[in-house]
Amino acid sequence: MTTLVETETLDLAARFPGSAAVDTRPGYSGWIVNKDRLVEVATALRDEFGYDLLSHVTGVDYFPDKMEVVYNAYKTTGGPGVLFKVQVPRLDPIEVPSVTPIWPGAEFQEREIWDLYGIKFTNHPDLRRILMWEGFEGHPLRKDWHEPFYEEDFKPLKSRWPDGKYVSAEDKNPYKDNLQFPQNFDPAKVTLDGEAPLYDTLQKYTTVDAGIKTDHIIVNMGPQHPSTHGVFRAAVVLDGETIVSLKPVMGYLHRNHEKIGERNTFLQNMPYTDRLDYFNSMSNNWGYSLAVEKLMNIKVAERAEYLRVIMAELSRIQNHLILIGMLLNDLGAYFTPALYAFEERELILDIFEATSGTRMMCNYHRFGGVSRDLPEGVLEKIRGLVEDRLPRKADEFDRLLTENEIFISRMKGVKVIDGEDAIKYSVTGPVLRAAGIPYDVRRAQPYGIYDRFDFDVALRHGGDLYDNYLIRLDEIRQSIRILQQAVKQIPDGPINSQKPQYQVRVPAGEAYGRIEAPKGELGYYVISTGKPNPWRYHVRAPSFMNITALEKMCVGKKIADFVVILGVLDIVLGELDR
Amino acid sequence: MTDNKELNSPGYEIPEDLQHAVSITTIDRLYNWGRRWSVWPMMFGLACCAIEMIAAQAARYDLARFGMEVMRPSPRQSDLMIVAGTVTKKMIPAIVRLYNQMPEPKYVIAMGACASGGGPFKEGYNVVAGVDKFVPVDVYIPGCPPTPQALTAGLMKLQEKIDKESIRKVRWYQKGADSVELPIPVLGPDLMDPRRYNEIRVLAAKPAEPATESKA
Numbered sequence: 099m100t101t102l103v104e105t106e107t108l109d110l111a112a113r114f115p116g117s118a119a120v121d122t123r124p125g126y127s128g129w130i131v132n133k134d135r136l137v138e139v140a141t142a143l144r145d146e147f148g149y150d151l152l153s154h155v156t157g158v159d160y161f162p163d164k165m166e167v168v169y170n171a172y173k174t175t176g177g178p179g180v181l182f183k184v185q186v187p188r189l190d191p192i193e194v195p196s197v198t199p200i201w202p203g204a205e206f207q208e209r210e211i212w213d214l215y216g217i218k219f220t221n222h223p224d225l226r227r228i229l230m231w232e233g234f235e236g237h238p239l240r241k242d243w244h245e246p247f248y249e250e251d252f253k254p255l256k257s258r259w260p261d262g263k264y265v266s267a268e269d270k271n272p273y274k275d276n277l278q279f280p281q282n283f284d285p286a287k288v289t290l291d292g293e294a295p296l297y298d299t300l301q302k303y304t305t306v307d308a309g310i311k312t313d314h315i316i317v318n319m320g321p322q323h324p325s326t327h328g329v330f331r332a333a334v335v336l337d338g339e340t341i342v343s344l345k346p347v348m349g350y351l352h353r354n355h356e357k358i359g360e361r362n363t364f365l366q367n368m369p370y371t372d373r374l375d376y377f378n379s380m381s382n383n384w385g386y387s388l389a390v391e392k393l394m395n396i397k398v399a400e401r402a403e404y405l406r407v408i409m410a411e412l413s414r415i416q417n418h419l420i421l422i423g424m425l426l427n428d429l430g431a432y433f434t435p436a437l438y439a440f441e442e443r444e445l446i447l448d449i450f451e452a453t454s455g456t457r458m459m460c461n462y463h464r465f466g467g468v469s470r471d472l473p474e475g476v477l478e479k480i481r482g483l484v485e486d487r488l489p490r491k492a493d494e495f496d497r498l499l500t501e502n503e504i505f506i507s508r509m510k511g512v513k514v515i516d517g518e519d520a521i522k523y524s525v526t527g528p529v530l531r532a533a534g535i536p537y538d539v540r541r542a543q544p545y546g547i548y549d550r551f552d553f554d555v556a557l558r559h560g561g562d563l564y565d566n567y568l569i570r571l572d573e574i575r576q577s578i579r580i581l582q583q584a585v586k587q588i589p590d591g592p593i594n595s596q597k598p599q600y601q602v603r604v605p606a607g608e609a610y611g612r613i614e615a616p617k618g619e620l621g622y623y624v625i626s627t628g629k630p631n632p633w634r635y636h637v638r639a640p641s642f643m644n645i646t647a648l649e650k651m652c653v654g655k656k657i658a659d660f661v662v663i664l665g666v667l668d669i670v671l672g673e674l675d676r
Numbered sequence: 677m678t679d680n681k682e683l684n685s686p687g688y689e690i691p692e693d694l695q696h697a698v699s700i701t702t703i704d705r706l707y708n709w710g711r712r713w714s715v716w717p718m719m720f721g722l723a724c725c726a727i728e729m730i731a732a733q734a735a736r737y738d739l740a741r742f743g744m745e746v747m748r749p750s751p752r753q754s755d756l757m758i759v760a761g762t763v764t765k766k767m768i769p770a771i772v773r774l775y776n777q778m779p780e781p782k783y784v785i786a787m788g789a790c791a792s793g794g795g796p797f798k799e800g801y802n803v804v805a806g807v808d809k810f811v812p813v814d815v816y817i818p819g820c821p822p823t824p825q826a827l828t829a830g831l832m833k834l835q836e837k838i839d840k841e842s843i844r845k846v847r848w849y850q851k852g853a854d855s856v857e858l859p860i861p862v863l864g865p866d867l868m869d870p871r872r873y874n875e876i877r878v879l880a881a882k883p884a885e886p887a888t889e890s891k892a
Contacts, residue, residue: 246866276794279880288862321767358797440734
């Protein structure tokens, strides 16, 4: 059994006698920390032991007796991380101290745990629901909370399998729809204003100047706004054009990924991961298969490792191309630069389609390998792309944009975030590297076969919008380097180390698989109880973490810059809201 | 252009030397012909399908061939709402509001499995199983996500539908109000459709059935 983190180097039990103990459950690792000393332990981990990047926080419902909050921290200098947990009895009110004062990046994650698990974080600056709306009934990820279309706890559902009968979910629900209401509920009596708590948290101001009293303006950008890249919304308080306060509002695409994922069998989750960051289904698959392969303790077939790298890097290139194209959309150069970006993207999607059968939702990985080998002629196509067409594309963007005067005057000097703050807020991916922190999971803790390739971690030091654009071009070039090596080295052989199977056997335990997705660190925290379905399936989505710092990034800047900052943050709503 | 020939509907004899300049047709035909080639979709993406919608706008698939390249960010200038992605309970009030803000004549395309019926996320507690529970849908496009070709085929189906309309019969040229506003759903303990308030009250008063309502 591979352990999740190596705990030998760190002895929390010696540092905090009686308050920290090794997690001894079979298949588990890390530390169980006493709730009352959590803040102390977390502070020590950050300051004394150097775990400065809080990777993720999530809840687990060990129905019926306890709830657990899981923290996972890493060093930005690389290496394995530390996993620590707090356990609390499953009796409302469930309270755990907040670590937001130590790692501000925990803010939205703790709000999410409150929303979905009903765990209250004491000392949290702004504990509101985040994905569901204020006034929603219940905490959906609790194991005893059932959605309106609930049939049974685990799939495959007995009513459908093995006979393949289909029963319309609507027919089973008294409301004939995806609805449930409390007993004796009367809709006419609902008076709650779900928006009021949001507006209360916005920082207000009034200035009195030369006898004229001015007031704040609240602008809601989204959820339907052409520059928010989907159904994202930001409530902004403006002083003239300057942003005074900003709160992101999300959940407009919350499609219950994790709840559905805990009903599904392990393999059934694979196509769902495609739909997280829908530009990069190939890399999404990887994170999940990595976590489950850790649990199963299996090796990946050699050829499949190369196929994974090839697909993930192609995916990264098309993601960054789209980002640059769409960024220009946001800057007002409507659609012409996007057309340049889509040209090569179509060629990459052709490769995906030829290999996996679909353009976007590839569903390509299997535990131990991939689902299909490259069809005849595709490797030559990839070779043509990476040796010739894509390098020229990067140069073309260079010529088209890098020295464009309007572009520079909009982008240069507008700081997104500096390195220190970026680490505090758990920002990862190109945004962190543009701020001068060379943190790339492919190097910090190599997965797959990335240790075999010769490439540089792209790095820029300014942290402004312009650097955030340049780093994407750098990364495209580095990906091309990796691809050139991979295409040369790829061996023949089987594409899966396991037999094809619908139901995989996953031993009990926990695993965290993380990869460097084009948008940042993408991680999957999976808990198995030995059954065909995961007990807990959590996605650490880079878009969601990076957006935590949005207010920090935008306050004091112009409203027009907000649009561009959101553009370089590269959020995707499927992953942000899950 | 073959349009002259297409327009010539009742089949009057036109001298050959005038055929490129003169058409004899009906008002309906002329009106529909004008509209079918200038459907302006609203720039409105919800999820994955929106990316394929953008790809359909780009050079390879080029929706401009059908007069549909003019994406309007404002509902006030749009004729067509392409619901591209999963419709959630949190989002549906905004979608209904946008639909109400569009001027008549207006059409709705449900693009993809989610918008048509919930798709892979149907069982989710925050998912509306099909946008047609709230706004009337003209064309459904299957797929997850539909390819740009499928979207184009769906748009051409819509053009066929426009062709069959008659000025005398369409709702928005009848007496009375031009536009019928749909009631906007409200977010309470769950999503509440104002048209169903009474029904909800009656059903909620019934004792809970253990199979579906076992909320601990």
